[in-house]
Amino acid sequence: MMRVVEFRQCSVSSGDFALRELNFHVESGYITGLIGPNGAGKTTLIRSIMNMIRPKAGEVLLFGQSYREHEREIKRRIGFVYDEDFYYNHLSIREMKKIIASFYPTWNDAVFQQHLQQFGLPERKKIRDLSKGMKTKFALAAALAHEPELLIMDEPTSGLDPVFRREILSILSAYIRDGSKSVLFSTHISTDLERIADYILYMGRGRLQFCGTKEELLESYVLVKGPLALLQADRFPFQGLRQTALGFEALLSKQYVSADTFESPFIVEKPSLDDIIVYTQEGSRNGPAAS
Numbered sequence: 001m002m003r004v005v006e007f008r009q010c011s012v013s014s015g016d017f018a019l020r021e022l023n024f025h026v027e028s029g030y031i032t033g034l035i036g037p038n039g040a041g042k043t044t045l046i047r048s049i050m051n052m053i054r055p056k057a058g059e060v061l062l063f064g065q066s067y068r069e070h071e072r073e074i075k076r077r078i079g080f081v082y083d084e085d086f087y088y089n090h091l092s093i094r095e096m097k098k099i100i101a102s103f104y105p106t107w108n109d110a111v112f113q114q115h116l117q118q119f120g121l122p123e124r125k126k127i128r129d130l131s132k133g134m135k136t137k138f139a140l141a142a143a144l145a146h147e148p149e150l151l152i153m154d155e156p157t158s159g160l161d162p163v164f165r166r167e168i169l170s171i172l173s174a175y176i177r178d179g180s181k182s183v184l185f186s187t188h189i190s191t192d193l194e195r196i197a198d199y200i201l202y203m204g205r206g207r208l209q210f211c212g213t214k215e216e217l218l219e220s221y222v223l224v225k226g227p228l229a230l231l232q233a234d235r236f237p238f239q240g241l242r243q244t245a246l247g248f249e250a251l252l253s254k255q256y257v258s259a260d261t262f263e264s265p266f267i268v269e270k271p272s273l274d275d276i277i278v279y280t281q282e283g284s285r286n287g288p289a290a291s
């Protein structure tokens with residue numbers, strides 16, 4: 001299996017923020033979701049994948065190649081959907097498209113037109129008259145039109161209504177279907193990832209907390225609930241322990257749990273991605289760090 005993105009012993013910094021010892025790779029042919037709380041470094045990581053930030057140490061490889069020798073070639077194989085505005089607002093979609101298309105020898109105008117139609121975007125419309133959702137759709141249509149092997153997006157679904165979001169997710173799923181394309185995107189909407197991601201990169205506390213399949217992450221913890229009086233906080237390394245009206249609730253690494261560890265009145269549930277983010281972040285404030 002090809003590694004579309006690989007970080008080897010990388011350190012990157014942006015201002016006084018630093019990510020150190022980044023060692024991970026993204027598999028080709030899948031959707032990888034990048035999650036983590038505000039300020040965790042998701043945008044910093046994406047910018048370093050795009051070579052907009054150069055690593056202080058280590059190596060970043062795209063498609064097994066280094067930006068040092070193959071920048072132009074690598075960039076042509078990536079479709080990038082920005083979170084922020086980077087278009088010329090006074091241009092129409094058609095005019096802006098011409099500029100973008102000129103950068104990509106593989107530009108496929110039929111694909112672009114097909115997405116414009118599907119998204120209901122009129123070519124004559126000025127960029128400044130597009131809503132946020134329409135801008136995202138235009139950016140996605142442009143990114144897909146040069147048929148990139150890797151599509152990278154920084155929070156593409158933020159600020160979009162559920163219908164738009166669902167539509168984008170189904171386009172992404174269709175995009176990777178033939179096994180030769182890959183998608184990497186950051187989001188705070190973890191239900192989107194529960195729906196379509198195969199792999200998860202989880203950033204938090206200034207480092208990469210997890211890189212693996214979504215199932216692996218979801219199955220590495222359980223959510224334990226029970227009466228406060230029976231809480232054995234000293235026996236188990238609970239994370240993000242909280243009291244509710246009904247008792248306590250906390251995340252526990254599955255390695256501490258077997259079939260009969262918690263019997264009634266305890267309840268053991270599968271956590272959601274949100275549970276894992278919220279509880280493991282709290283764990284850092286209240287107690288020992290995650291292993």
Ligand SMILES: Nc1ncnc2c1ncn2[C@@H]1O[C@H](COP(=O)(O)OP(=O)(O)OP(=O)(O)O)[C@@H](O)[C@H]1O
Nearest residue numbers: 014015016017036037038039040041042043044045
């Ligand atoms: N140019 C810069 N100068 C100073 N600090 C910076 C700079 N760029 C980023 N940072 C800091 O780096 C940290 C990580 O920011 P980053 O945007 O990568 O996080 P994020 O996970 O994308 O956050 P969010 O979910 O809020 O978008 C933040 O604390 C931010 O303030």
